[in-house]
Amino acid sequence: MPYISPNLRLLFSPLKPTLSSPLFISIPNPKPSSLFTLLASSSSSKRPRSVPYRDSLNLRRRNSSTFSERKGRGREVAMEETAEESRGSSSSSFGFNKRRAEGQDKSDRPKKNPQLKERKLNPTNTIAYVQILGTGMDTQDTSPSILLFFDKQRFIFNAGEGLQRFCTEHKIKLSKIDHIFLSRVCSETAGGLPGLLLTLAGMGEEGYSVKIWGPSDLDFLVGAMKSFIPHATMVHTQSFGPALTSDAAATVPAPNKASDRIVLVKDEVVKISAVLLHPHCSGQSQIKPGEMSVVYICELPELMGKFDPKKAAALGLKAGPKYSELQHGKSVKSDRLDIMVHPSDVMGPSVPGPIVFLVDCPTESHVQELLSIECLSEYYTDVSSQLTESTKVVNCVIHLSPASVVSSPNYQKWIKKFGSAQHIMAGHEKKNLEVPILKSSARIAARLNYLCPQFFPAPGFWSLQHLNYSASDALASCEGLTSKICESISAENLLKFTLRPYAHLGLDRSHIPTLIDQSQVIDELHSEIPEIADAAEQVRHFWHGIKESREVLTPSKDDRVMIEEPWLTENTLPSCLENIRRDDLEIVLLGTGSSQPSKYRNVSSVHINLYSKGSLLLDCGEGTLGQLKRRSTTEASWDAFESNKESNNDGSSQKSPIHLNVNNESMQDINGTLFSRGSQMQSYWRKPGSPVDHSAAYPFLKSLKKVLGEAGLEALISFPVVHCPQAFGIVLKAAERVNSVGKVIPGWKIVYSGDTRPCPELVDASRGATVLIHEATFEDGLVEEAIARNHSTTKEAIEVGNSAGAYRIILTHFSQRYPKIPVFDETHMHKTCIAFDMMSINIADLPVLPKVLPYLKLLFRNEMLVDESDDVIDSLGVAS
Numbered sequence: 001m002p003y004i005s006p007n008l009r010l011l012f013s014p015l016k017p018t019l020s021s022p023l024f025i026s027i028p029n030p031k032p033s034s035l036f037t038l039l040a041s042s043s044s045s046k047r048p049r050s051v052p053y054r055d056s057l058n059l060r061r062r063n064s065s066t067f068s069e070r071k072g073r074g075r076e077v078a079m080e081e082t083a084e085e086s087r088g089s090s091s092s093s094f095g096f097n098k099r100r101a102e103g104q105d106k107s108d109r110p111k112k113n114p115q116l117k118e119r120k121l122n123p124t125n126t127i128a129y130v131q132i133l134g135t136g137m138d139t140q141d142t143s144p145s146i147l148l149f150f151d152k153q154r155f156i157f158n159a160g161e162g163l164q165r166f167c168t169e170h171k172i173k174l175s176k177i178d179h180i181f182l183s184r185v186c187s188e189t190a191g192g193l194p195g196l197l198l199t200l201a202g203m204g205e206e207g208y209s210v211k212i213w214g215p216s217d218l219d220f221l222v223g224a225m226k227s228f229i230p231h232a233t234m235v236h237t238q239s240f241g242p243a244l245t246s247d248a249a250a251t252v253p254a255p256n257k258a259s260d261r262i263v264l265v266k267d268e269v270v271k272i273s274a275v276l277l278h279p280h281c282s283g284q285s286q287i288k289p290g291e292m293s294v295v296y297i298c299e300l301p302e303l304m305g306k307f308d309p310k311k312a313a314a315l316g317l318k319a320g321p322k323y324s325e326l327q328h329g330k331s332v333k334s335d336r337l338d339i340m341v342h343p344s345d346v347m348g349p350s351v352p353g354p355i356v357f358l359v360d361c362p363t364e365s366h367v368q369e370l371l372s373i374e375c376l377s378e379y380y381t382d383v384s385s386q387l388t389e390s391t392k393v394v395n396c397v398i399h400l401s402p403a404s405v406v407s408s409p410n411y412q413k414w415i416k417k418f419g420s421a422q423h424i425m426a427g428h429e430k431k432n433l434e435v436p437i438l439k440s441s442a443r444i445a446a447r448l449n450y451l452c453p454q455f456f457p458a459p460g461f462w463s464l465q466h467l468n469y470s471a472s473d474a475l476a477s478c479e480g481l482t483s484k485i486c487e488s489i490s491a492e493n494l495l496k497f498t499l500r501p502y503a504h505l506g507l508d509r510s511h512i513p514t515l516i517d518q519s520q521v522i523d524e525l526h527s528e529i530p531e532i533a534d535a536a537e538q539v540r541h542f543w544h545g546i547k548e549s550r551e552v553l554t555p556s557k558d559d560r561v562m563i564e565e566p567w568l569t570e571n572t573l574p575s576c577l578e579n580i581r582r583d584d585l586e587i588v589l590l591g592t593g594s595s596q597p598s599k600y601r602n603v604s605s606v607h608i609n610l611y612s613k614g615s616l617l618l619d620c621g622e623g624t625l626g627q628l629k630r631r632s633t634t635e636a637s638w639d640a641f642e643s644n645k646e647s648n649n650d651g652s653s654q655k656s657p658i659h660l661n662v663n664n665e666s667m668q669d670i671n672g673t674l675f676s677r678g679s680q681m682q683s684y685w686r687k688p689g690s691p692v693d694h695s696a697a698y699p700f701l702k703s704l705k706k707v708l709g710e711a712g713l714e715a716l717i718s719f720p721v722v723h724c725p726q727a728f729g730i731v732l733k734a735a736e737r738v739n740s741v742g743k744v745i746p747g748w749k750i751v752y753s754g755d756t757r758p759c760p761e762l763v764d765a766s767r768g769a770t771v772l773i774h775e776a777t778f779e780d781g782l783v784e785e786a787i788a789r790n791h792s793t794t795k796e797a798i799e800v801g802n803s804a805g806a807y808r809i810i811l812t813h814f815s816q817r818y819p820k821i822p823v824f825d826e827t828h829m830h831k832t833c834i835a836f837d838m839m840s841i842n843i844a845d846l847p848v849l850p851k852v853l854p855y856l857k858l859l860f861r862n863e864m865l866v867d868e869s870d871d872v873i874d875s876l877g878v879a880s
Helices: 053-065 067-072 163-169 193-201 218-225 309-314 321-327 364-371 374-379 409-418 430-434 439-451 518-528 532-544 546-552 635-644 667-672 694-710 760-765 780-788 794-804 843-859 870-874
Strands: 008-012 128-133 145-150 154-157 179-181 211-215 237-240 261-266 271-277 293-299 355-359 396-399 422-425 487-490 496-500 506-508 586-591 605-609 615-618 713-720 728-734 749-752 771-775 808-812 832-834 839-842
Touching: 128 163, 128 396, 163 193, 163 439, 179 271, 193 218, 211 218, 211 293, 218 237, 237 261, 271 364, 309 321, 364 409, 439 518, 439 532, 439 843, 518 532, 532 843, 586 808, 635 694, 635 713, 694 713, 713 760, 728 760, 760 794, 771 794, 780 794, 794 808, 808 843, 832 843, 839 843
Parallel strands: 008 615, 154 179, 179 211, 211 237, 355 396, 396 422, 422 487, 749 771, 771 808, 808 832
Antiparallel strands: 128 145, 128 496, 145 154, 261 271, 271 293, 293 355, 496 506, 586 605, 586 839, 605 615, 713 728, 728 749
8 A cells, every 4th residue: 555655755857858856845744545545536438349358459559550650641750870989888779869869859840830729709609608627626736627618619717737637538628728717826726737738739730729817927837837838839828917026017907906807808708807816914015926816707798688570560660681780789760660669679588698706715814805805896696785787696606715715704704795696616625535536547446456456556436325415415604504695515526507508507417427436346347357356366366475485586696797588587586675674665656658647547657655764756747846956966966976075065176077178088077967057958968068067966966865865765866868858767776774683685776767768878777676667658569659759669668677687677658549558568578567557566565566467468458449538649749
């Protein structure tokens, strides 16, 4: 069972350049909990068609091998053999795309210029609704997103991490989105925005662009994304409200008063306005980034009543153009009578336009400001308000505010001002914690857990009894509810509030996913694969025999010895595993997919659990900050650090050979360390020959050295790999330990490849590794595509591990074209296993790891290749 350790000490991303840096985090009051509760669940109803596994494999190979032809026809990729002088000595060399490794592979292609979608709007809008996209409800780490849907327009409010997976799961096409609005600018509301923009930019021939709206601190987020998001994707970003710095200005003119409405969108379909909400603090002169919040008001236009031709004829009008003028609100003169005919004379009663509020009030300090905003008074319809003809009736209020704020007396007082409006509590409610978002993923996890609970922890399924509550049992904390002053319910995944047709105005629960418990999933599995029960029993016996097998296994004397045929010594236990404890190390694969999230695999992330000593995250997916400082952990940088730490406290000694002229012998050291002056995203292979700014790296290395010691680690070393500029792999080496009789036992060694082609640097770094976690994006038949994108095939990854004498190989980072299980050849899988999301591997169980693979193949024998939404298939061209 995965365990969240007391100190999540380091977030460390060894992959592509992203906005990231190591974070040292101390978590108070630690307690064991399943990391599986961090993975959401909910599903589509579509089931893959069952086919024999062999036929399925053939279909996979056939579909996959033609994929590049369909997607990349007419595209030429410059591929070069690895140059021995720049790659080091190696028994073999692998082809790779040098232009991609240098960051120049796109310079000779026409640049994409994503355009906004042009819509022909339909003012009558036969269908319109708001819908809860339940991102973050079961993990409480992001705010839920809201979809405002029209026939020809789509609006999304907030884009927290997980939005893409949710939309893929429920077949909500992100390519149809026109606008994204942020209620605040913070990780909870915008953590999924960078990945979403990259996905949209990679769709189709030219990509898509959307308009992004947010308060003025949105400018800071845009500035941070410029280094890795195409500029053309963000040109339509517009901020509003007072600028937080003197050198920045909002792109939307500010109103006369800070609390006045700001009209952002106004067309035939909808008017969307924003009201800024500041924390109420009289002593504070300037608002800090992240403190500004927004109340969004969505108003649909009034619809004219039905034209009555009989009334028109009775008033002396002839059929013709005057009928049309009356329907457009104009008065006309009667053809037969000496009177003026007004629209109200011949039209039925008009249908008022529905109004929706989206409220994000993060603190009680914001609530005080909310109560004082004058421009909202025209929407108040409670008994204490002065109702006038201009009073607008609000139909639905969606509260993004946290439960602690919603329950406060002042907030409850503000809620009651909306009379009979329907209130949907979409903030973090306790009830939502137990409703998984991605049911497809939870279903796979339940099947894996049944087969091998030692590697796949229980997915934390929910209790149907607990969740079978009626609407009357939903959250109803509004003061005065007994008098029906207001009606409140908890939000649920895909809950709708229909706006049009007007006859259906109100809540619509028909799209809320049906619930399923773990016993139903297992019953379905037994029916589908009857022999799975015997397979699960056989897998359980592996652990019964671990003790006996350890008595047979003999520790190797030297992990560095190269073995000609590694599989001949598969029963040789590495000396570092002698008398190993289960609380020493656990590897949890949090994400095992490439490029972008899918409903079965999240993007790459590996949790290294050191139990009481802390933990690390390797490659943390979207939003990780670890990349910025990783350039200072190469072996050359560590050597420079050790040679300088005694000469000067800040490591700025001028005696270091690294600071010699770039034309002398120290040039090799300069090229070996990446913490050098120049472009931060400069290619490792084309760095400028400039002196290393070691003083900048020294404080970081000093702190990191201390943290590593506290975590029981001897070394953390980055090494360059072949993928794109500043792509690295990671080596983690545990410190030696002494057993009860005084014998010194070497520490284990974990190597993480990151995104890469096979390369000598990776082989050298993996010598004698206890575990090599290697990317295997493509199947063996797609080697040309692997070269073009500087990724590895399954066979190539295994060859790297075999060449380096690694004890165990874990394959991960699979292309999302393999949604459930990748294509692989079992011939050389004697020391290898396939990774799945939330797979938890204890170091004491490494001897058993490869034995599980044939049973995993049995578990997925009936699965088809493609069970993803069109958006994922269309966006596979995004650089991975």
